[in-house]
Amino acid sequence: MSLRAFFSTVVGGLVLLSLLSASLLVGVTQALERVASTLSESVDGVRQAEELEVDLLIHSRLVSSPDTPLVADPSRGRSPLEIESDVHRQLKDLHTTASTDEERQVVAEVERHVGAYLEAQQRLSETGRNSSSFDGRMVATLDAALRSLERLIQINVDQAQHERVLANRWSDTANLLGLVLGLLLLTSLGLGSFWLRRSALRPVAGLQRAMRAFGAGRDKASRAPEEGPSEIRDMAQTFNEMADSLTHQQEQQLAFLAGVAHDLRNPLSALKLSTALAAPGRAEVTPERMQRTLSLVRRQVARLDRMVGDLLDATRIEAGKLELQPEVRDTRELARSVVELYQSSEPGHTLELGLPDAPVLVRADPARLEQVLTNLVSNALKYSPAGSRVEVSVRGDAHHAVVAVADQGIGMSPEELKGLFVPFQRAGNAKQRAPGVGLGLSVSRRIIEAHGGRIEVESRPGQGSVFRVLLARVDVSAPGLPAAPDEEEPAEGEGTGALH
Template identity: 75%
Template structure:
């Protein structure tokens, strides 16, 4: 699992946990609010029913005194008509606060009985009825109303008890859910810390130790490729870098050994030549042969040192180009004539178009590239074979090709052909060198804004092509931009 996926999962889980907790909080708050409202309505219903009950009893007491004038309520200074008005008002208010259908039905029954009581009190004495019978009828209606009020009070009390029990239940559920959510949160944090310590921090620590050890010289140290995918990628990148650095170090050591070996050969020849000239009589013919040998060895040394200096300048980003508009045909012709003047044992041909092929380039550097390509073609081709140098292209590009009929190269050899200090196995056996010529040539061509490629088959020869931008006689284009592989501080001049 990657760190991104892990933290996305953790954050998603925490968000889900937060949403669940918020939802439960809303549900609990709504339920408790509804229960509190029910409890408040029940208490209010009990208060109103008891007040109505008290007013009925006070009214019955005030009107029960036969032959006495209508008295006032001694507690509140109300007269029986005022109490009757309050009774009707209270009934209306109780209808407005009734919350259940059962309560509304019971309240309707109370209202009917209260109105029956008031009607019985206010009705005149009917013929054939005594005062006691009239009062008994009124009292029967009052008793019925009081019983209904008691049932209404009991109903509100039961509703209040149910609301309180529900509130206690939901409060307990809230405590349990809070505890569960807290435990889940703590467990999640514990698992996150455990996973990070075991699967993330440990690989990071191992990677840090490997990097520190490698920096102190432990070239064999590698980081374990384990843990999240990001850390595995970092470890893999470090291991690849460490392998590359180790390989480069091995190449540098091999290069130093090769340079020392290649320098020793001409130096040994020079030493032997100088030793021979100091023994006995030196004839003109012998002196000529010795001088020719010395010139060849000095030329080899000069070429090797020049390649090393060019490679150093290129890697430092200090390769300077003196750009001019030149005819590629003339540059190729001068290189071909140089090698034709010697006895190479090969057939060297030049193929050019009839019209000028202009490029903007440093003529010395471009001749250096062509010299290297032609020299390699002659060195790695059998005696008597044909080497062709051709100049061509189209309206926008110039292509200078060097084709030989030499030993050729395999696909594996082509992959490392332009890498500094690397030479193919068959090339090492055919001619001496340090493996810098083609690398320097490629960097020079790229500094001109061009490219160099090769086609080759083992035993069938090779074709090297240099691609450059073509210019017209109307005026030179802008200088090419520095190659991306060179450092900014070493811009090509």
Template identity: 60%
Template sequence: MKVPFGQAGSMSLRAWLGATMGILALLTLSAAALLVILTAVLDRSAATLGDAVEGIRLSEELEVGLLAHDRMVREGPTKVPRGPGGLTRIELEASLYQQIGSLRRIAATEEERGQLDAVRGDVDVYFSSQWDPARAEKDAGPALDAALGGLEHVIAINVEGARVARLQAERWNTMADSAGVVLCVLLLVGVLVVSLLLRRVALQPLRDISQSMRRFGAGSKRTRAPEAGPTELRDMARTFNEMANSLTHQQEQQLAFLAGVAHELRNPLSALKLSTALTDRSRAQLTPERMDRTLALVGRQVERLDRMVGDLLDATRIEAGRLELRPEVRDACELAREVVELYRSGDTGHVLRLSLPDAPVLVRADAARLEQVLHNLISNALKYSPGGSSVEVLVRREQGEAVLCVTDQGIGISDDEKRLLFAPFQRAGNARQRAPGVGLGLSVARRIVEAHGGSIDVVSEPGHGSVFSVRLALASEAPRHPEEGGGLTPPQDALH
């Protein structure tokens, strides 16, 4: 009945409860079966005793009837006109034959039935000799004595059968009492053992998990639940530990993100502070050329701050499910051309190439958000490519989709880095040294593309550059331009 703790702990809670309840049910069924058997045995013994008593009664009545018949014959019909109970001689003989038949029907053994057959034969001889005066003196007396002796033997057989039945009933009653006591003790011990094991195997691990959750919720972030007990509780503890590890990792990422944001904000702020300080101290000697350089530096730092804050706001909106898209049918070629021309207007130090098909490539998208994706991809390509290298922007149709590709000749990305490339706050090892940032641009770009029902992927090898591809479903409507009255859709049509 008692299951070792280590073995019970490796079982599932359902299997363990099923086993223990099965054992208790088996004990209960055993007790019920014993009660049924005892009832059947006692019923059979009672039936045997009843048949034995009935057999003794009928045998004695048969003896009385035979003696009454003999008296009736010896005293003559004038003295005893009717037999016992007011029967005539013929009716009395018929009644005695009926009693012999009743005795034979309730006879329990072959010995008793054989003895009754012998009694009937003696009774036949007795009756026949009484009706024949020549045989009456010679055969009637011995036949009657033999019949009475046979009936005495039948009575003895029934008395012995009753005694045996009574002894058997007493023996079974004693056995049932002993077995009942044993089963009751086993049931009580089983309930006690099951209660103790349930407390040790299930309740204690469950209490440990609850306490671990409570301590973790109170701020003890290193608390983990012990993985002990049945399979279900082990899985529960493992799930909690995985959740705790994930939350701890997220908290560490958030702290690292805050540190990175603080660091990234400090750099442009320091540059702005230095620029304004130099301007205040040397206003008299400030030349137009130096003013232009200072304003250009301030402009770059402000643009960097604006892009960083924009990425943070977009990431916040995405996580809160509040990113709004106002789709319209636009030509992807036109959007790509506008973004590339914007970068060509500045001094990027790179060669920007634009490859477009002859026919428009129509997509239904939020133009501002799609331009934001292209800005992010082109900006990354310029940041992580060596000076003087080329960056190519390509738009094409491919199997019912519009594909926008940005190809660079930069540092490349390893397979391990690709798995976390689009995760928020994640940056490849080389990227941290090559360019500033907090690791939100690609994450925001992916969520924007996915919100349009598209996808974004990358093909890259370290040292051989990267190809970022954005895939969107083609649209069939004619392009609409803001200046033609087909600009932004009303806010109620926005996609979230």
């Protein structure tokens, strides 16, 4: 599981718990509001029913004594007529507060009995105080109205009790849900902390220890454990790859230093032996031997110069300080000068130079381009058997100038081609066939890339190799370009001829 997925899950869970808690809180609040509203209505119903009951009893008392004149309500100063008006108002209020069908039926029954009571009282007052029939009817209807009011009060009391029980249930439910959500939140936090500690912090600590050990140089074999979330595994894998690369580079540097020391020792040993000939006490050296010795010294010095030059060029390239002085030149002349350079020094090979009739112009640093071509031709001669043919050709198309160097040497496998331009890296056969530090091709490729071109290679083991340098071609008819030099008659061995 990745850290992104973990934190997304945690945040999603917290959001879900928050929404659930908010929804439950809203639901409980609404339910309690309904309960409170119902309780308030029940209390109002009980109060109104009791007030109506009291008013009916007061009214009955005021009108029940036939020998006593009608007096006002001593408690509130109301007359029987005012009490009757209040009774009608209270009946309307009971209709308003009635919330169930049963309450509405009971209120209608109360209204019917109260109306009958007031009608009986009215007839009693019209017929006289001694009418026993109306008096009995008035008492019966009053009792019926009071019983109906008691039923209404009981209904409201029962409803209030039911709502109170419901409110208690909602309260218990809210407490239980709050406890469950709290426990769930604590459990989630505990599990998340445990997972982070076990699956994330421990691999991070291992990665930190490995980085410290490797960085301090105490343990170059130290590697980070590739475990935990995918991001940490990727970090550990990247660090391990970097550590492997650095270790490999250090090994290559050590091998490079050993190779440089070995390659420097050989020419230095030759120079040492050559200069020993002129030491005091040695026999007189013949002119022929002196010439051979000087020739040997020149070759070894040239070899040292190439090695030092490659090292300096590689250093300049890595530092980004490779300076070019481009100018428009004909690649045919550059190729011809390189071939002429090796004409006399390589009698054991056949060099063939193929040039087109028309100029093939490029904008390049001629010294650097000759350096690249010299390196390619030198490699072709070094890795080709004696008596084989090395072909140097120049051609141009609409966009590129192409200089190709083909040999009949040892060739390379696809695996060897992958590391062909890597600094200080040389194939196994190349190490045995010719000395060197493995910088020539790397430097050559960087020089050509600095010109905006590229080097292509085709090779097969035992069938030779073909190196092609591709540079942007300059149009010979473009304004401002120098005129192409007049073509001279090719010397013997030029063109498609051979140089031995």
